Amino acid sequence: MAILIRKLRKLKNILSVQEFMTRNERSKTYINYWRRIMKNKIETESAPKALGNYSQAIDTGNTIYLSGQVPLDPNTMELVEGDEEQIRQVFKNIQAVCDAAGVSLDDIVKLNVYLSDLSVFAKVNDVMKELFTEPYPARAAIQVAKLPLDSLIEVEGIIVKK
Structure with missing residues (x-):
């Protein structure tokens, strides 16, 4: 998860706010999916x-x-x-x-x-x-x-x- 956060921080610097939010929402979905599986x-x-x-x-x-x-x-x-x-x-x-x-x-x-x-x-x-x-x-x-x-x-x- 720390790697994902670092990647998102790098992306935030190069992407527009809209692009970042779209990718960020997909990442949240991915993280929540694994949290459900792992709990x-x-x-x-x-x-x-x-x-x-x-x-x-x-x-x-x-x-x-x-x-x-x-x-x-x-x-x-x-x-x-x-x-x-x-x-x-x-x-x-x-x-x-x-x-x-x-x-x-x-x-x-x-x-x-x-x-x-x-x-x-x-x-x-x-x-x-x-x-x-x-x-x-x-x-x-x-x-x-x-x-x-x-x-x-x-x-x-x-x-x-x-």
Whole structure:
């Protein structure tokens, strides 16, 4: 896309405004076509349905963006009880979305972990150590005032396909 923009900038200098706009509109159509092709929704019934107007994940070709997962049981859509159980459920949900996308947890390159209580951070580390292999994904852990459905944890991530 950067190459296309550079070419358009060069063309702008030599073409009349009308010629540029005509070519620019064709370029926009071309870019929008590829954006539609390269933006695919990933959805599975093995993970909780979205609680709002968003997708469980979006595949853009080489990169998959995982929406935040909270510790809901996908069958009942209810929050699981207990700190460690909530942490494990979030990663089960992420695993289910990864399976639907044809990737594994080891393909995750970045995680953002949101916690309503930072005192469970060590438990998150323990669970992640069981589920992930080195090199571990880059990660941020952030304490927040409140999470959806009063859950303890929400995790979002980025996957790069091998």
